[in-house]
Amino acid sequence: xxxxxxxxxxxxxxxxxxxxxxxxxxxxxxxxxxxxxxxxxxxxxxxxxxxxxxxxxxxxxxxxxxxxxxxxxxxxxxxxxxxxxxxxxxxxxxxxxxxxxxxxxxxxxxxxxxxxxxxxxxxxxxxxxxxxxxxxxxxxxxxxxxxxxxxxxxxxxxxxxxxxxxxxxxxxxxxxxxxxxxxxxxxxxxxxxxxxxxxxxxxxxxxxxxxxxxxxxxxxxxxxxxxxxxxxxxxxxxxxxxxxxxxxxxxxxxxxxxxxxxxxxxxxxxxxxxxxxxxxxxxxxxxxxxxxxxxxxxxxxxxxxxxxxxxxxxxxxxxxxxxxxxxxxxxxxxxxxxxxxxxxxxxxxxxxxxxxxxxxxxxxxxxxxxxxxxxxxxxxxxxx
Amino acid sequence: xxxxxxxxxxxxxxxxxxxxxxxxxxxxxxxxxxxxxxxxxxxxxxxxxxxxxxxxxxxxxxxxxxxxxxxxxxxxxxxxxxxxxxxxxxxxxxxxxxxxxxxxxxxxxxxxxxxxxxxxxxxxxxxxxxxxxxxxxxxxxxxxxxxxxxxxxxxxxxxxxxxxxxxxxxxxxxxxxxxxxxxxxxxxxxxxxxxxxxxxxxxxxxxxxxxxxxxxxxxxxxxxxxxxxxxxxxxxxxxxxxxxxxxxxxxxxxxxxxxxxxxxxxxxxxxxxxxxxxxxxxxxxxxxxxxxxxxxxxxxxxxxxxxxxxxxxxxxxxxxxxxxxxxxxxxxxxxxxxxxxxxxxxxxxxxxxxxxxxxxxxxxxxxxxxxxxxxxxxxxxxxx
Numbered sequence: 001x002x003x004x005x006x007x008x009x010x011x012x013x014x015x016x017x018x019x020x021x022x023x024x025x026x027x028x029x030x031x032x033x034x035x036x037x038x039x040x041x042x043x044x045x046x047x048x049x050x051x052x053x054x055x056x057x058x059x060x061x062x063x064x065x066x067x068x069x070x071x072x073x074x075x076x077x078x079x080x081x082x083x084x085x086x087x088x089x090x091x092x093x094x095x096x097x098x099x100x101x102x103x104x105x106x107x108x109x110x111x112x113x114x115x116x117x118x119x120x121x122x123x124x125x126x127x128x129x130x131x132x133x134x135x136x137x138x139x140x141x142x143x144x145x146x147x148x149x150x151x152x153x154x155x156x157x158x159x160x161x162x163x164x165x166x167x168x169x170x171x172x173x174x175x176x177x178x179x180x181x182x183x184x185x186x187x188x189x190x191x192x193x194x195x196x197x198x199x200x201x202x203x204x205x206x207x208x209x210x211x212x213x214x215x216x217x218x219x220x221x222x223x224x225x226x227x228x229x230x231x232x233x234x235x236x237x238x239x240x241x242x243x244x245x246x247x248x249x250x251x252x253x254x255x256x257x258x259x260x261x262x263x264x265x266x267x268x269x270x271x272x273x274x275x276x277x278x279x280x281x282x283x284x285x286x287x288x289x290x291x292x293x294x295x296x297x298x299x300x301x302x303x304x305x306x307x308x309x310x311x312x313x314x315x316x317x318x319x320x321x322x323x324x325x326x327x328x329x330x331x332x333x334x335x336x337x338x339x340x341x342x343x344x345x346x347x348x349x350x351x352x353x354x355x356x357x358x359x360x361x362x363x364x365x366x367x368x369x370x371x372x373x374x375x376x377x378x379x380x381x382x383x384x
Numbered sequence: 385x386x387x388x389x390x391x392x393x394x395x396x397x398x399x400x401x402x403x404x405x406x407x408x409x410x411x412x413x414x415x416x417x418x419x420x421x422x423x424x425x426x427x428x429x430x431x432x433x434x435x436x437x438x439x440x441x442x443x444x445x446x447x448x449x450x451x452x453x454x455x456x457x458x459x460x461x462x463x464x465x466x467x468x469x470x471x472x473x474x475x476x477x478x479x480x481x482x483x484x485x486x487x488x489x490x491x492x493x494x495x496x497x498x499x500x501x502x503x504x505x506x507x508x509x510x511x512x513x514x515x516x517x518x519x520x521x522x523x524x525x526x527x528x529x530x531x532x533x534x535x536x537x538x539x540x541x542x543x544x545x546x547x548x549x550x551x552x553x554x555x556x557x558x559x560x561x562x563x564x565x566x567x568x569x570x571x572x573x574x575x576x577x578x579x580x581x582x583x584x585x586x587x588x589x590x591x592x593x594x595x596x597x598x599x600x601x602x603x604x605x606x607x608x609x610x611x612x613x614x615x616x617x618x619x620x621x622x623x624x625x626x627x628x629x630x631x632x633x634x635x636x637x638x639x640x641x642x643x644x645x646x647x648x649x650x651x652x653x654x655x656x657x658x659x660x661x662x663x664x665x666x667x668x669x670x671x672x673x674x675x676x677x678x679x680x681x682x683x684x685x686x687x688x689x690x691x692x693x694x695x696x697x698x699x700x701x702x703x704x705x706x707x708x709x710x711x712x713x714x715x716x717x718x719x720x721x722x723x724x725x726x727x728x729x730x731x732x733x734x735x736x737x738x739x740x741x742x743x744x745x746x747x748x749x750x751x752x753x754x755x756x757x758x759x760x761x762x763x764x765x766x767x768x
Contacts (some may be wrong), residue, residue, distance in 0.1 A: 005425065012426075013418035013622065021412055028405055028591070034397035038691065038706060039698040041389065042396075071455035071593060074611040074621035097611030097620060202622055207412070209455060209593065209624035224608050227458040227481030236481060237458035238397065238586055240593035307422065314423040322422060 005317040006367040010295060010356030011141055011180060012321055016246065017205040017357070023249040024207070027242035035239050036228070049241045052248035059251045060197060060214060061188040068213045068221065068231045069244055073179040073200035075224070076213040077101060077135075079235065080175050080196050083215075083222040086132035091118050092339035093140055095177060099335070106130070114340050116145035116287030124155045127172070131159075134174045138192070139181035142323065142336040142352060143287040144296025146185060149176060153193020173219060179203045179211075183254040183356070184262045184294050189214060199251070201243070205357060206250030210243040265295035265355045268364045272353065273297050275368045280375060284346055286323075286337070295355035298323065300342075304349040304378045312378060316370045323350030389701040390751040394679060394740030395525055395564060396705055400630065401589040401741070407633040408591070411626035419623050420612070433625045436632035443635045444581060444598060445572040452597045452605065452615045453628055457563040457584035459608070460597040461485060461519075463619070464559050464580050467599075467606045470516035475502050476723035477524055479561060483719070490514070498724050500529035500671030508539045511556070515543075518558045522576070523565035526707065526720040526736060527671040528680025530569060533560060537577020557603060563587045563595075567638040567740070568646045568678050579603060583635070585627070589741060590634030594627040649679035649739045652748045656737065657681050659752045664759060668730055670707075670721070679739035682707065684726075688733040688762045696762060700754045707734030 016024075027045070035046035054064045070076040074097040081088065081101040088107040090098050093116065099109075108126040112118050118136060127134065134156050139146045156174040163170065175196035178187050183204050189197050196215045202208035215221060227236030254261070276299060277283050286298040301309070306322040313320055323334050337347040355364070400408075411429070419430035438448045454460040458481040465472065465485040472491040474482050477500065483493075492510040496502055502520060511518065518540050523530045540558040547554065559580035562571050567588050573581050580599045586592035599605060611620030638645070660683060661667050670682040685693070690706040697704055707718050721731040739748070 009418075009421060009423075012421055013416055015414075015416035016412045018413075028400045029402075030399075032397055032399035033703075034393075037393060037396055037703070038694050039393075039703045041703065071459070071624075072621040075455070075609045077611070078609045095611070096613070100610035100620070103610075207624075207626070208622055209627060225459045225462045226484035226487075227461070227479070229480070236484070237456040238584075238592050240455075240591075242591070243593060310422050319417075319421070319423045319425065 005319050006363050006370070007358040008318060008320040008353045008355065008367060010358070011144075011203070011352065011354035013208070014203060014205045014356060015358070016207060017250060017253055019253060020206055020246045020250045024242040024246040027245060031241075035241060036230070045241055049239055049244055052245045055248040056199075056212060056244075056251055057214070059187070059255050060199070061190050062214050063217070065232065066214055066217055068215070068234045069239070070211045070213055070235060071209045072202060072211040073097065073177055073198050076198040076200075076211045077177055079213050079221060079224050080198065080215070081105070081133065081135070082224050083220070084133040084173070086170055087128055087130040089123060089126045089131050089134045091136055093142075093336040094135070094137055095141055098135055098137070098177065102135075112339055114287070114342070115291075116140060116143045116340055117291050118147050118152070120148055120151035120155055123152050127155070127159055129163075129168060130170065132170055132172055134172070136176055137180065138176050138178040138185060138187070139293050139296075140287075140336060141180045142334055143298040143340075144180070144293040144354070145287045146181065146291045146293060148291075149192040149194070156195070157193065173216075181293060182251065184258060184265065186258075195219060201247035201250055204250050204254045206247045207243045210240060210247045212247070262294040265359075268355050268359055268361070269295055269297050269353075272364060272368055272371075273299065276371060276375070279372050280379070286340065286342065286350065297353040298350060299353065300346045300350035301375055301379070302346050302349050303382055303384050304375065306349050306351055309349075309351065309375065309378055312374045313370065316374060318367050318370050318374070321352040321354075323347055323352055389703050390747050390754070391742040392702060392704040392737045392739065392751060394742070395528075395587070395736065395738035397592070398587060398589045398740060399742070400591060401634060401637055403637060404590055404630045404633045408626040408630040411629060415625075419625060420614075429625055433623055433628055436629045439632040440583075440596060440628075440635055441598070443571070443639050444583070445574050446598050447601070449616070450598050450601055452599070452618045453623070454595045454597055454619060455593045456586060456595040457481065457561055457582050460582040460584075460595045461561055463597050463605060463608050464582065464599070465489070465517065465519070466608050467604070468517040468557070470554055471512055471514040473507060473510045473515050473518045475520055477526075477720040478519070478521055479525055482519055482521070482561065486519075496723055498671070498726070499675075500524060500527045500724055501675050502531050502536070504532050504535035504539055507536050511539070511543055513547075513552060514554065516554055516556055518556070520560055521564065522560050522562040522569060522571070523677050523680075524671075524720065525564045526718055527682040527724075528564070528677040528738070529671045530565065530675045530677060532675075533576040533578070540579070541577065557600075565677060566635065568642060568649065570642075571639075573598060585631035585634055588634050588638045590631045591627045594624060594631045596631070646678040649743075652739050652743055652745070653679055653681050653737075656748060656752055656755075657683065660755060660759070663756050664763070670724065670726065670734065681737040681739075682734060683737065684730045684734035685759055685763070686730050686733050687766055687768050688759065690733050690735055693733075693735065693759065693762055696758045697754065700758060702751050702754050702758070705736040705738075707731055707736055
């Protein structure tokens with residue numbers, strides 16, 4: 001791959017891994033058959049498709065028939081929320097997919113302090129007897145904070161036990177969007193204490209518009225898209241065999257490399273953070289230092305206009321996002337930073353730096369030099 | 385592409401055209417950026433994405449900002465029906481995506497006679513003052529019958545005019561799923577008299593799980609999937625740039641080749657039909673001979689078990705579907721044939737033969753020889 005730039009925005013998009021492209025290729029042309037076809041080549045494609053779903057299931061410690069393939073994380077989240085009745089508990093720093101999907105529903109947004117870490121006691125306090133879903137992302141897509149899933153999972157299980165004890169019929173489930181964490185954190189659904197999980201191939205070196213919703217078998221989904229009955233009737237449409245085979249390959253690869261990659265990215269991130277904080281003593285790192293994705297650095301240079309900074313960096317081949325790279329948010333202040341109580345001048349001077357496969361020691365050192373120079377120039381320009 | 389078989393099931397799936405693969409390739413790795421990113425390479429990807437949508441719009445005679453990209457035709461149909469209030473008129477022979485989506489809604493299924501052609505007078509009679517949508521596929525996916533779109537479009541326009549005159553507020557729109565017809569029929573939305581159109585890349589040598597919904601700008605869509613605000617807020621989720629560029633390339637190619645390809649496929653189909661009807665005088669061709677897709681032949685051999693026949697043909701490298709290849713239908717009798725009043729023994733003996741790019745004079749002649757031999761064997765086996 002040509003790479004004439006320093007790519008520091010892996011949370012926004014990732015290129016397909018070569019092995020993912022290789023795995024997908026046959027299904028574009030030679031093995032293009034409709035998996036619902038009755039003849040042997042179509043049946044083989046069906047088998048490969050189911051096998052890819054099985055590989056996805058294994059990576060998260062689930063069963064094949066609990067996986068529903070969707071067109072990315074956003075649809076997966078919408079399908080989960082659409083399938084839930086009652087009251088929903090989520091946080092003020094969730095992705096827009098969750099916030100928009102719960103907007104028309106009875107819900108509570110749990111507040112989150114400056115650390116960006118959700119307090120499980122606050123989740124407990126937000127749950128009412130009418131709550132049927134708690135949805136909290138494993139890692140925040142803007143600031144990279146990792147949430148205490150096991151603790152929240154235990155709270156949900158305790159509430160479920162209480163309802164059974166009390167003879168209350170309303171179910172309660174714990175869902176998480178792990179799109180941002182999958183390459184760097186354990187995503188075993190039992191260990192996380194989840195009832196439902198969303199994943200996104202496009203954030204893990206797989207194809208865009210491919211994702212999944214895993215739900216424990218006791219959860220009944222209500223389809224958003226009906227028709228030919230694919231995905232056990234839960235999500236109709238001719239299957240994207242190439243995309244799902246690519247997704248499975250991508251997830252297996254990130255799972256295999258997770259530990260070493262976390263250590264590697266953590267080292268690069270810490271170097272970058274140290275360097276920037278040393279040179280710019282009033283730089284502010286957002287959120288918890290400890291409970292954070294290894295490759296994630298959300299850092300602010302108060303008084304600097306981050307949008308200007310992004311363009312200045314781009315002219316030096318450093319590609320980085322402002323504090324929030326969300327489509328809905330561009331040009332406005334991040335709802336995550338606002339929820340954390342970050343002051344406006346800090347929010348407006350923040351960059352989201354997210355590392356991944358396209359980074360190594362050499363290019364991060366070079367990128368650091370450019371960041372120091374360009375940020376220094378901006379500080380001089382504004383006379384600070 | 386290797387092709388050790390005779391593929392006669394183009395209505396079920398099509399391989400990607402080489403030029404489609406070439407067009408998609410850059411966006412998988414080199415230009416993988418999130419189109420919502422602020423830096424120049426991402427902005428260029430955004431431009432390519434919008435340009436691909438513009439090319440799609442031009443092919444159907446529409447405007448760029450009237451196109452919503454979806455994960456295939458099924459989602460597109462669901463989005464249209466979800467966005468409609470009131471009563472819906474459709475036909476008894478529609479695809480399951482339409483039938484399932486209208487099932488929970490007030491609707492009328494217009495009956496269709498043995499020709500498979502919807503009578504526009506029947507559509508007119510089914511429209512009530514509460515009707516807000518008429519949805520009829522351009523060409524039927526099982527029997528290939530082409531519907532009188534202009535006539536139906538005029539009926540819808542007349543009803544709209546009547547309501548305006550009468551001061552009635554309820555809108556009425558005409559939607560069509562043209563997934564099956566796009567490679568062989570004119571799909572200019574104005575000439576078809578449509579207010580909304582569904583297309584599917586996977587049926588026209590483009591990628592699976594990529595489709596579009598075009599709606600005239602006066603129609604307000606109600607999103608099924610909310611979140612980051614992509615597709616003007618009507619369908620959120622990080623854009624499948626590779627897929628949409630592939631879709632645009634595929635649609636341009638089929639539009640360019642439409643006339644010559646229709647003539648070519650019509651010739652091959654007529655040869656096959658003639659040959660089979662000559663050798664098997666009790667063979668029955670389903671539906672109108674004239675108002676039919678050029679590459680489509682739905683033919684029945686009464687007394688023969690079509691599922692057995694499909695397997696026998698498969699062992700001779702001829703890949704063909706039974707009368708209905710729909711996932712929801714497999715193993716059961718086709719709702720289309722039932723609606724047409726086709727007798728059970730004719731329905732159960734029917735094949736759907738659909739021709740396309742993988743066919744030429746030579747392989748259709750060879751396939752015809754094999755069909756004649758294998759069908760003959762089956763007739764002998766059942767003693768007829």
